[in-house]
Amino acid sequence: MFDGSGFEGAGWLVVWPVLIPLLGAALAAAAWGRERTQATISIVVLGAQFISAAVLFDHVWSHGVVAMSMGGWPAPFGIALAADPFGAFLTVVGSLVALAVVAHSLGATDAEHRRAGFFPLILALMAGVAGAFLTSDIFNLYVWFEVTLISSFGLIVLGGRREQIDGAVKYAFLNLIATTLLLIAIGLLYGLTGTLNMADLSGAVAALPQDSTLETVGLLFLVSLGMKAALFPLYFWLPAAYHTPLPTVSAIFAALLTKVGVYALIRVFMVVFPDSAHLAREAMIWVAVATMVLGALGALAESDIRRFVSFTVVSGVGVMVGGLAIGTEAAFLGTIFYIVHSIIVSAALFIAAGMIASAGNATRIEDLAGLYKRAPYLSVAFLIVGLSLAGVPPLAGFWPKVYLVQAGLEAGSTILVVGILLSGFLTLLAVGRAFALIFWRAAPEDAPTPPAPEFGNLVKGSLGALAALTFLIGLYSAPVVKASTRAAADLLAPDAYIEAVLGAPRAVTASDDPVLGKEVTE
Amino acid sequence: MEGAFAIVVGALFAVSVYLLLSGSMIRLLLGIFVLGNATHLLIFVAGRLTRDEPPLIPDGLKVAEAAIANPLPQALILTAIVISFSLFSFLLVLAYRAYQSLETVDTDRMRDAEPEAARQVLRGSDV
Numbered sequence: 001m002f003d004g005s006g007f008e009g010a011g012w013l014v015v016w017p018v019l020i021p022l023l024g025a026a027l028a029a030a031a032w033g034r035e036r037t038q039a040t041i042s043i044v045v046l047g048a049q050f051i052s053a054a055v056l057f058d059h060v061w062s063h064g065v066v067a068m069s070m071g072g073w074p075a076p077f078g079i080a081l082a083a084d085p086f087g088a089f090l091t092v093v094g095s096l097v098a099l100a101v102v103a104h105s106l107g108a109t110d111a112e113h114r115r116a117g118f119f120p121l122i123l124a125l126m127a128g129v130a131g132a133f134l135t136s137d138i139f140n141l142y143v144w145f146e147v148t149l150i151s152s153f154g155l156i157v158l159g160g161r162r163e164q165i166d167g168a169v170k171y172a173f174l175n176l177i178a179t180t181l182l183l184i185a186i187g188l189l190y191g192l193t194g195t196l197n198m199a200d201l202s203g204a205v206a207a208l209p210q211d212s213t214l215e216t217v218g219l220l221f222l223v224s225l226g227m228k229a230a231l232f233p234l235y236f237w238l239p240a241a242y243h244t245p246l247p248t249v250s251a252i253f254a255a256l257l258t259k260v261g262v263y264a265l266i267r268v269f270m271v272v273f274p275d276s277a278h279l280a281r282e283a284m285i286w287v288a289v290a291t292m293v294l295g296a297l298g299a300l301a302e303s304d305i306r307r308f309v310s311f312t313v314v315s316g317v318g319v320m321v322g323g324l325a326i327g328t329e330a331a332f333l334g335t336i337f338y339i340v341h342s343i344i345v346s347a348a349l350f351i352a353a354g355m356i357a358s359a360g361n362a363t364r365i366e367d368l369a370g371l372y373k374r375a376p377y378l379s380v381a382f383l384i385v386g387l388s389l390a391g392v393p394p395l396a397g398f399w400p401k402v403y404l405v406q407a408g409l410e411a412g413s414t415i416l417v418v419g420i421l422l423s424g425f426l427t428l429l430a431v432g433r434a435f436a437l438i439f440w441r442a443a444p445e446d447a448p449t450p451p452a453p454e455f456g457n458l459v460k461g462s463l464g465a466l467a468a469l470t471f472l473i474g475l476y477s478a479p480v481v482k483a484s485t486r487a488a489a490d491l492l493a494p495d496a497y498i499e500a501v502l503g504a505p506r507a508v509t510a511s512d513d514p515v516l517g518k519e520v521t522e
Numbered sequence: 523m524e525g526a527f528a529i530v531v532g533a534l535f536a537v538s539v540y541l542l543l544s545g546s547m548i549r550l551l552l553g554i555f556v557l558g559n560a561t562h563l564l565i566f567v568a569g570r571l572t573r574d575e576p577p578l579i580p581d582g583l584k585v586a587e588a589a590i591a592n593p594l595p596q597a598l599i600l601t602a603i604v605i606s607f608s609l610f611s612f613l614l615v616l617a618y619r620a621y622q623s624l625e626t627v628d629t630d631r632m633r634d635a636e637p638e639a640a641r642q643v644l645r646g647s648d649v
Contacts (some may be wrong), residue, residue, distance in 0.1 A: 139598055139649075146605045153612050157619075166634035172616055173550060176609055177542070180554075183561050183602060190595075191568025244635050304637060438580045 011068030013059050014081045016052035017091050017130040021045055025123035038119040042102050045123055050095040057088040061486070065500035067136065069351065075502045076197035080500045082136040085334060086487035090263060091133045093340050097255050097347045098126050100462045104351055107249040107458030110225030117154055117286045122252065125151035132260045138186050138272070139196045141264060144180050145228070152257060155249045156241065167244030174227065174237040181224035188217050189272075197499035201272045202494065210276055218277025221268050222284065229261030231321060232290040235314045239298065242313070243306030243363075247354020250306060254313045256349035259339055262320045266335070269324060270491050271498070285325035289419035292318030296426035300433070303364050305356055306436060309349045312389055315423050316342045322419060323404050326411045332488030334403030337480055340469065341388070341396045348385040348466035352378065355463065356438060359453035365434055375453055377460060379439040381467040386431035388470040391424045396473035399481070527567040532562035547617050547627040554613060562599045569595030619629040 024045030031037040059065055060083050069078035128147030135141050152175075156168045190196055192213065193204035208214055227234040237278060238258070242250050269277065293372075295315025302308040320342070323335030359375045360368040372379045388395035401420055408416035473480055490496060534556055541553030569592040577593040579586045621627055624634060 139601075143601065146609065150609060150612065153609075153616075157616065158624070160619070160623075163624050165616070165623050166632050166636075168616060169547070169620050169629075169632060170635070172613055173554070176554060176613065177557070180561055180606070185562060187561065187565035187568045187598075190565065190598075191570075238644040242634060304638075307637065474533050 009267070010059060010063070012081045013052070013056045013315070014066045014068050014134055016083070017056060017095065018051050018127055018134060020049045020052055021123045021130065022127040024048075025120045025127060028123055029117075029120040031069040032116070034470035035057065040104055042119040042123060042124065043099070043106075046095060046099045046102055046126065049126060050092065050099055053088065053091040053095050053130070056083050057085070059093050060085055060088045064481055065490075065497050067500040067503070069503070076195050076200035079137045079140050080197060080199075081134050082199075082497065083134050084487070084490050084497050085483065086266075086491055087133045087263070089336070089483050090259070090343075091130050091489055094129055094256050094259075095126065095345050097343050097466070098122070098252060100466055101251045101255070101351065103458050104251070104278060104462035105246075106464075107456035107460075108246075108248060108354070116158075118158060118246075121151045121154045121158075123126075125155065125252065125256075129256050129260055133263060136198045136271075136497075137196055138189070138198055138201065138268070141267075142179065142183055142186055143265075145182065145260070148174055148257060148260065151178060152253060155253075156245045158246060158249065161244075164244045167241035170237050178224050178227035178234075181220060181227070185217055185220035188213075188220065192217065197501065198267065198271045199498040201454055202274065202498055205272055205276055206274075208276075210278075214276055215279045218269075218273055218280040219283070221273075221277070222265070222280040222287075225261050225265045225268065226287065226321075227261075228258070229265060229321065230258050230291075230314050230317050231287050232259050232294055232318070235291065235295070235317070238314055239302075239307050239310040242310040242350075243304055247306075247350055247357070248287050250309075250354070251347040251350035254309070254350050255343045258313060258317050258519075259320075259343055262317060262339060264325075265321065266324050266332075266491065271494050274494065277410065281325065281327075283413060285413065287319045288322035288325050289415055290318070291315065292322065292419050292423035293426070296423040298428055298431065299430040302430075303366055305363055305365055305434070305438070306353045308365065308430065309346075309353050310432070311353050312427060313342075313346050314503070315345070315427060316389075317403065318423065319401070319420060320447075322401055322416045323407065326404075326407055326408050326412055326413055326416060329485075329488050329492050330403055330410060331407035332491050333481070333484050334400045334407055336487050337403065337477075338397075338400035338486040340480060340484070341400055341473065344466055344470050344473075345385055345389050345397065347387065348381070348463060348470065351466070352382045352385060355453075355455065355459065358384070360438070360453075365437050368438045369441045370439075372439040373443075374457075378453075378455075378463075379435075381463050382439070384467045384471055385436055387437060388474065389432050390428035392428065394474045396477065396480075398474060399477045523573075524567055527563065531560055531564045531567060534563065545629050547620065547629060548616065551613060551617055552611075555610060558602075558610065558625050562602055562606075564593070565599050565602070566595050569598075 024041055028038045028041045058221055065082055065084045067082035069075050069080045071078050125148055128144045131144035132141055135144060153172055156171055192208060193201055195201055195204055218430055231239040292315050295311050295318055298311035299308050302311055320335050320338050323331040355378050358365045360371055363369050388397040389403045391397040405417050405420055538553045538560055539557035541549045572589055572591040575590045577591045624632055
């Protein structure tokens with residue numbers, strides 16, 4: 001084992017956020033059938049994951065990239081885990097939001113929460129998400145994708161209603177094809193370079209001839225990760241599936257799964273292909289703008305409350321990838337801030353949509369009315385979260401869009417600026433329409449008035465905490481801006497990351513490999 | 523020999539894409555299965571094929587003297603086979619469950635999660 005920096009054994013810090021939920025999932029599975037024990041385990045484990053991620057982030061912040069090679073194998077041969085400010089920051093925010101969502105599930109009334117597998121699957125999902133955020137081995141990234149995928153398969157069918165099975169079929173087939181495409185891309189890249197370590201790949205790819213083979217591999221990465229992230233024209237599985245599972249499951253999917261895809265896109269294109277895969281880069285800006293505008297249009301046209309939220313998630317993915325397509329430091333600042341904002345807001349919106357559906361006893365926006373009188377708390381929370389999503393100042397969604405528009409203007413990318421402003425305007429219309437119809441519109445006179453919905457403290461509190469978080473980040477955005485600026489600067493100067501992962505001067509490199517080496521060095 | 527294998531891999535991908543474009547869930551399942559195997563073979567070929575030289579390094583040496591077979595692709599493929607096998611078995615159960623509760627394997631008729639309008643279009647085409 002070698003340590004990136006700091007105290008003896010600091011490399012272990014990067015292991016805990018992955019290992020804790022993995023062990024917790026096993027523990028929760030062992031407590032099968034004892035729901036209170038499982039719930040306690042989940043809260044404790046997610047809390048521990050959050051703390052370990054926060055400690056990791058703090059260490060990365062003051063000592064630089066933390067890396068560890070599994071089994072003590074010298075890089076690039078061992079599977080390396082590495083945390084830079086970007087990965088560590090997302091792990092912190094992800095585990096915090098997961099904690100809020102699981103707290104919500106403890107108070108929710110859906111019986112499926114109490115049944116088989118909910119808690120172990122959530123914990124396994126979180127292990128996969130943290131693993132994807134912290135690995136620096138590209139095949140290992142594929143494995144973590146599959147860990148999240150198999151957990152999400154289990155979560156999406158929990159309950160087994162007809163529409164859930166229908167949504168799960170589309171989700172499962174398309175996501176499995178996406179990860180297989182990712183594996184193809186990884187296999188081809190390995191064939192070209194002879195290495196799987198992302199830091200080692202960085203140099204190996206730069207040394208390759210910039211020909212059509214490399215462009216093909218770059219495009220394959222864009223297609224496969226774009227499918228996972230829900231980019232145009234490959235996003236159709238998301239609104240077909242995300243409205244069917246339990247509200248808490250949708251919330252955690254929307255908060256984290258698409259972001260893992262975006263994170264992997266950024267990691268691959270910034271570390272592995274910093275100066276290659278030009279075709280994929282050129283395509284990216286158009287794909288991103290189409291995603292943000294079509295997602296917002298979809299949200300505006302949608303009548304099912306949870307499909308409406310699904311389309312807003314798609315639109316947000318477009319904004320994030322727009323920043324990657326521009327690729328300047330200001331753009332990454334906006335993108336990273338937007339990812340953090342979107343993790344919080346997507347979870348809150350799906351939680352709110354679940355509460356709206358249960359309070360109004362309907363899922364169609366047209367069938368819901370007069371909820372303001374019956375659930376004032378919910379309406380205020382929905383308004384805050386919805387306006388933050390649309391990017392209304394002073395809420396959290398406003399600032400990243402300011403940075404992105406500024407970056408777009410500086411880089412002379414009118415298309416990105418127009419896309420962000422247009423999608424923001426359309427999202428505002430969609431949120432306004434949903435709010436007016438669901439909450440403001442008076443319920444029909446002759447309609448029977450069901451009793452005011454009873455929400456538990458955990459149910460209200462988790463939504464309130466997420467809404468308060470997006471509100472406070474909007475008012476006092478300095479810490480998030482600071483963290484995002486640092487993460488963006490490190491992304492654009494990946495040398496520190498590469499150096500930390502590859503460690504001290506190496507005795508052997510991939511190009512000394514007797515089989516592939518000759519072809520690599522030729 | 524890589525050339526011949528590359529043609530086999532290409533043929534397998536062609537077969538799987540053809541099957542995946544079908545509307546029947548059974549063909550989709552077969553397509554996923556062939557796609558997985560094509561990918562495994564692709565990784566195997568991408569790691570270069572070396573005959574007659576097992577990946578063994580003689581005593582006292584750190585690096586083999588001559589080219590030996592590359593053991594890493596085999597480790598990768600083994601991982602990928604296990605993963606794709608487990609996900610494929612989940613898909614099999616899911617497809618069977620979908621057949622039970624939706625009473626069809628035709629993906630064009632699986633519209634339970636779609637908005638009302640899409641379902642009405644489908645009903646119209648039934649008449």
